Amino acid sequence: MSDLTWLAAALFLPLFPFSMLLNQVMPRIRRPWQRIVLLLAWPQVGIALVTVANGTVPTWVAAWAVATAALYGFRAIVVRDLGLWIQFIGTSTWALLWLLAVFASDTGLLPMHALASSLPLVILTLVGVGLERRFGAAYAGVSRGLAQASPRLAAVFVVSVLVAVATPPAPGFFTLLAAIIYAMPAAPVVAGVVTVTWLFWAWSAARLVQGFIVGTVETRPQSDIGPAQAWLFGLFVAALSAQGLLLFGKMP
């Protein structure tokens, strides 16, 4: 298969510096539904290209992938804008899918892994819409005091962030675990960098949550999401977790 296919795959399962394209395109897309489509479709295109390429992915790609993942994970630590955070965590997560392509014996579940990593980001995008409507922007420090102002929205936000950074039993956790387990025998350093990247995700998640949830209530009254919406979200997360356990729970 041609080098062009691999190049294209590096764009869509983003490897630095090709990841810059995704991070230039995303901010320019204003409408939420377009962003959602992008979040769902982008890594799927990358996986499809890897599948079509039908060749063995060289091991050195794994090093490149974890370096990209670590870079964007680290960069996400100081991000305050929710949209930007979603971008960087998405880039970081999708880069790690290369490890499964390199080391896993069966790559049939790759699309499901990609979907499992995209869905929390989709929910966060919707949360961001809610925050923009209430506060004018989904920006940590501006949209603060959420726990007091809109507790249900705050709960949805926190859970979504935790799911996005692969907190068990979120499906992303199993993706990460698989990447570490597969990489460990062949490239233990790579496995180590994956855990460090995970640490960066958790750190950035804590800072982000702190910037939104904690703080005094704004004097303007804020509306909260309805109980039905909150329950629906809860069911969705439960389903996502169940999917993760069922599909990815079997370790090699």
Added chain:
Amino acid sequence: MTPTLGQHLQIRSMIYVAGEPIPYFWPMRSFIHHNPLHGLEQLPFVKAVAKGTQLFEAKGFLRRSQYQALLADGRIRQEALDEEVDRFVARYPEIPGIDLRTWLLRILRERGDATFPQATLADADDVLAVMNGGVPVERPIEPGQVVDGLKGRLTSGLTVYETVDRLYDTGIGNELDERLVKACLDFFDEGQSVWDMPQRQEGFFRAWVNVAGRDVTKTLRLLLGDIPHAELTAETVIDRAMRALEVPESQWVEYFTRELARLHGWAGFIRWRAGASHYHWSKRHPGDQVDFVAVRLLLSLTLLRKRRGRHRPGTLREIAETISDNPAEIYLRLAFHGDDLLPALAQRVERELARGDRKRLLGLFTDYVDQLRRHEAQQSAAFLTSLASGPELQVLRRLSPDDLRQLLKILLAFEQREGMAWLRSLERHAIDRLLAGINLEPAAPREKRPFAQAMFCIDTRSERIRRHLESVGDYQTYGIAGFFGVPLSFMELGKGSENHLCPVLLTPKNLVLEMTTETTQTLTGLTALEKVLHELKESVLTPFVTVEAIGLLFGFDMIGKTLAPAVYQRLRKRLHEHKPRTHLLLDKLNREQADSILRAAQRAIIVKAVEQELQFEPERITDDMIRGLREAAMGHEPIPAPLAAELKLDDAGQAALLERLRTGYRINPAFARLQMERLGRIGFSLEEQTRFVLQALMSIGLNRDFSRFILLVGHGSTSDNNPFESALDCGACGGSHGLVSARVLAQMANKPEIRRRLKQKGIDIADDAWFVPAMHNTTTDQIDLFDLELLPPSHLVYLDRLRSGLGAAARLCAQERLPSLQASVREANPTTAFRGTQRNAVDWSQVRPEWGLSRNAYFVIGRRSLTESLGLDGRAFLHSYDYRLDPRQRLLENILTGPLVVGQWINMEHYFSTVDNERFGSGSKVYHNVAGRFGVMTGNVSDLRTGLPSQTVLKDGQPYHEPMRLITVIEAPFAAAQRAVDSVVAVKRLVRNGWIRLLVIDPETATICQYDSGQWYRRPHGAAAANATLEELCPPS
């Protein structure tokens, strides 16, 4: 060059002046309620609150929603609020078509906490355009136009590092505070730490410099390299630091105030400590606010130096230059790191600031101010249109720009005055309630004397117990300051230090000693064990070796006091040694007696010295030996030869022994003189005792018809695990309990010689009248009688009835109080309620053993008949006073000078702790940690928490205490009351500046006058009080 002495003194005086607005903070062992804005009492209340809230970054009034809750609850009347709005509206010209009164009332009643948006860029034209569906006219704002505004915000009223933090989010202020708090904890520690800071005797600044980190040392070297270390003083550092920061000298005082206000708890404690000449720790480890400021400035310079980045200013001049050179960037930085960033542009601002490209920043600035102006116009328009309804909307849209400008100005002005409107309405209701129930009829003459008379402290908690005591039998009660008018210094049995039992405004001259005739007992086993365990807890090694060994002991204790605190405490009490019966030495010693005591003390010391130095057995030490050594040590004569031979000492040995006696054991003329002076302080002369008893009785109007029992009831509280325990004790007794003062006055008043002298002055106390000291425990309401062994035998038969009455009153009082403490208890019988309050007193998990002085509202100076039939819910300070016995108002002046001022402090402390518990109060007790044994902090490093904890003034997050100014009522002829107030400067200032609300009830004419806004107005009482307005002047012509 080293600053001159004159410059040193100038800096010291600047800092002392700068510290004036910072309130004192007394050690919590003797908690003193104080007005946190005491330093601003020279200003009218409104202005002081505005200034104080700006200085301490706090709120001066409740939130609107909280006032609305009080309105809904009926504690504010709508009519009073209407009146306040009418008064405000009357000051402004009408705006055609706008019903301002209705609009303002709509804001007050319906708006929640939403405030009118403050516009910085949008003007009336912009708002008008938006209201009419358009957009503000294009009006580009040049960066140069914002320079003056930025300089005003950033170069005055803030310290240099605060400005740098606001522009660059450097966090210098927080780190500086943390390091300074740690330094204060180390230096000012009073025995809590096991490891001391070294060289504390050199003073705070020098001791800290000796152990400061390398970064500070480097700053010192850069700042003061030319000055020898020996000449390093706090003043020198301050002088150099302020010049290094390039702050003009004209701004130094303001700068110092800002520095002190940042940690006003610590600053207040250090201020108090520096002035407390009698304070033991202050003498040992001196430190004042000059040291404090020096440490702060040195730390700020150090951190500014470390955080110095490219293009980042580090001095005031550089800040001003940066503003002039890059106003666009500074404007955006201030918005980004502040609280008012435009959300839609937040990410873009962050990105461009990180880039630092000047051209792009300029472009962003233009976009930002344009969008901000629109945003502000939209917010203002939305607020205005939400106030208007129906046809008013059309009128609003058609207003001229000038009228709209006026309207906006009025709304902003109203918001600033809104707090006072609510406050006055709340006070109005409280005044109306008081006047509706007050009784102007004098008490009917009694046929016989009451069974007992009781003098209680004026504390608000006494109101309830007095009311119940009067209801259960023939009791007559009086109110008097808790120290009973006898300022004294007290040395408790077994303690070596003195305690001042009087208001902090006074310095006592007389010392009272507590002594016992019983032999001192050895420690009981339990007490010894407790001492060992306490010492083990302070050891660093304990956790590693003793947890497994003795952890279980602590477990028993924890389980016992958690699951069954009352029972467990009773058991523990039985195991502790009891304090022996004591006597108070309060008669003045004559010279012979003092000399005799001194000799006896020296004798005991010489016996010990001979035992230890010469290994003599006590049986071999004779009186002649002791006398001879004493005279030799005092320099009167050499050691007699036979004595020297008996002691087996040669010349050198004699000299050494004498030197040891003089220096080590302090048997020398100088120390003897000092001790004689101290002994001279002991006790009161007969004239003093007579004067105090006379004054106490006359001040409350008790000069005849004395009962068989006259109880002097001091008060105190009991609680466990409560650093604020002293706050619940008697403020008039310096934060201690009032039992000692009660015992002292009782002992004086029971002396035949004193009674004889009182009779000569016109007060004939019946022979069978006996003054009995008692203690009212305000946590349980129990009243215990003391010194009963001195009671005449004839009174013993009545003791049972007395105890019965006191017990009944206590139980009824507990029944009234308990539901407010425990929501689950709606109705309890008196006995169950009493048990409940006793449990509160010993429960270590109880964060609210009692409400203390919460909900205090009134200070009534007058006869009991005024308030006897009015239940005041424990909200009134009641000071008995009979104007007929005070023709020259001297007694009234004393009451105003002392008790009223203390009452005002208590009231203001509660007020500000309620309106802003985080800044003026102490926050939640749950997060408190004791600091140095004199205060509490929140968490492990914070400012000292002054003020009251949330559990004292809030309930379920809402105000329990109703924050209002003290409503003071004086029962006296109007002219006499006016004269008395005018002659006490402090009180006159409080009244004129609106810190207290004053009413005078003239019993001769049955008129009530209220002072308000510089005028006296007539007030009706009874049923007519509720709807009365302030119109008629007083006194009526």
